[in-house]
Amino acid sequence: MTTTMFKYIIAGMLVAGSLASCEKMIEIPAPISETSSERVFSSDKLALAALSGAMSNTVSSQAFAINLTVVNGMAADELLYIANSNYDEIATNIYSPLSAASGTSLVNSLWSDIYAGIYRFNSVIEGVTASSALKDSLKTQLIANAKFMRGLCYFYLVNLYRDVPLVLKTDVNVTSLQPGNTAAEIYAQIIADLKDAKEVLPADFTSQSGSRTVITKWAAGALLARVYLYTEQWQLAIDEATNVIDNGLFAMGTLSNISVKNNTESILQFGSYLSATSGYTYMGLALAASYTQYTMADTLRHSFTADDQRGQQWIHTMTYNNVISYQPYKYQNNTTGTTRLEAPAVLRLAEQYLIRAEASLHLQLTDTARADMNIVRVRAGLGASTSTDAATLALEIESERRHELFAEYGLRWFDLRRTGRINTVLGALKSTWTAKAAYFPLPQSAINANPNLVQNPDYN
Template sequence: MSSCKKLIEIGPPRDQLASNSVFLDSATAEAALVGLYASVANPSPGSDMSTSITMYNGMSADEVYAYSMNYYDDFTNNSLTPMIYYVDGLWSTIYKNIYIANSVVEGMAESPLSEAYRQRTTGEAKFLRALCYFYLVNEYGAVPLVISTDVHSTSRQPKDSVDVVYDQIEKDLTDAKSVLPSTLDIYGGRRIRATTWAAEALLARVYLYRGKWQLAESMATSVIDNPGLFRMNDSLNQVFLANNTEGILQFVNGITSSWIANNFVPSALNVTPKFVIQDDLFAAFEPGDKRKTHWVGYKSYGGADYPYPAKYRYMAGVGAVEYNQALRMSEQFLIRAEARTQQSNYAEAAADIDSVRSRAGLPKTDAADKAALMAAIEHERRIEFFCEWGQRWLDLKRLPGINDPLKSRADEVLFELKGSKWQSTDVLYPVPQSAINSNPNLKQTKGYF
């Protein structure tokens, strides 16, 4: 895996057109952009974002453990080091995607193509750059903010603060939402490319993470108020199918099956799942919760049932049945619920929680004050988004402790689960040693050597 410096210096891979050729006509420009989408969701753990983040964060948090693959123990035990291949692979993959996004933005600025096309394509590239930086800054903390392909200005770039990176994320998403299409028509009705609503949905999440409650509520409401385009699917079995109404943005699988299903769902030849749901998560499902029925599978071995994540089920030979849900509607309701709770709008916050609970076959929440509502929201997010783009891991890191607000929920929850294997500095992954070796201005994250 290439370090950040190496990645930026080597330029485009040999199988990609040089930027001065790519952006002369819409066919090659479109190919470059589609390649960027594919790179974000390319089905290969260690060299993609979605599968790697889902797996690694699930083990780092309290969701799953690898049953018989000890090479993942460093995630489960929170004992990562800067030399581990998987940490390097995730870092390099995200920066590779950022490099491609930067190339598209720069190429479109000089392209002779129509203004409308250049604006939309630039908006898509900025959206994907923002998505990449969102995960990069949440996995690694302060990171170099690279928004240029000029190696001379970036090869020795030090870390930028988390706030500086987030400011750029907000700017990219704000720029994108003003130029992206507001319908799915241009994409043939499919939810596989960025729209205004995808930008607003991700902005809602960013505002929530940054404590901008009014803006988070406003963005989530804007998306929710489009039932003709997006609405929560009544059938839990259809939530992860291609082009269902739940999806605000979906990524097409790069092969004819779901790579997440290939990792989580055991084949007939496996006696146990590769990844087993942690006991605490399994016990957290309330009696009668349909999500446990529809989204959890079981493999029996040695007289025991081993539960595994089964949101994605199609492992091979089914074509485009399932798409990877990058942004979906239930998150917008829970974002708005949390934002409303923080603004003391408790009744409407409870109503948003109930929108999610109702689909799961559960009664309305009895939470009525801030503490109870925040606990209820954390619970719903844990169950609704388990093993899905690392949502639980990110929540544990961003939420304050219940018993000690000066600590994070990660300290409370993961110390109880993992004991001495957990240290507060484990909330961030280490910067790969190869990146530090290449860039003397890049400092290691606290807690790692």
């Protein structure tokens, strides 16, 4: 879907999502049109509903609900789709912008879903900024939430496709023919958005009675720590991760609880599949289903040592039609009516320790790096590492990220590329691997609609 298409659907989606997610908080007499956005931001309640709708539609999109996890998991070395051969194109990394195969369609949907989210949050930022009816304090919070989400969306886009258009306005006359921006420019905007948001977002979860779906300044800091790691700004990554770790709101919990709503390790969770009382998520629906769809790649499953409790608690074995599959089991529920309420973990404390460990190692802070990594290892039932060699520690940190963060929004796929290990790891695993596959091709439909877009190298 191109930016030009968004103007025809976004206004209706914004309000429709608001109605669904706000649960009768406010009634809106008629669907909003493009010309009545001024009315959406004419009162505090309507503006809150608009942000709620933008959030709801974005986090429940296929991209955020499941596809970032499963597409990236198949492209890397985490998951295989075994119900049929529809997604072989992703698992073998032979996706083509000209192909009509299901695999490429799934890759293309990431682009359209995430850009739709960016359009929604740009709409909120523009509407709130232009409004003279809203309280200044509310305007500040609404814009901060929208900037955080825009930054999160662009984090995924730049890591999926690399050079992409940096769209900061809703006027399609301006945006529809935008060329791609460099990854450096995209990251600069992400950092600016997150720093702005961090300054004014709440410092705790009291506004929603402790619900960790609230976007706090610590969520902005945690995402900043990740971005600084990805852009090799090691000291800044350490500083942001340390702020999150030391603030006292978060604590490492048990392995079995990392998906439970409002657990102490969660820095930010998205809502569950259906409602506040629903116990299951898209993650559970797709990965912990009662029949086999996805199975863990053998190389990942066999890489857990016998004493690693993650290999025992986060992998579920089942048999379907006499075929044994091994499913990621961080999310256990796939139906309603359960006493175990789960929500997707967008940011959690274990990653912050591993971010600080990796960044510290790059600054030759070996003892700090090992100590932070060991917090994650010991929680998993592994003995503490005593390694002092930097190269050995680097591989151990990579291993901990692989085993701690698998099937969580595609971080393994991103890790392999940013550390320069992707050709070594996937080249040894997949006979079909080629270096160009490290980034997905831009959707051909987007290039057809915008002649200023340039396809990623080697896909032409």
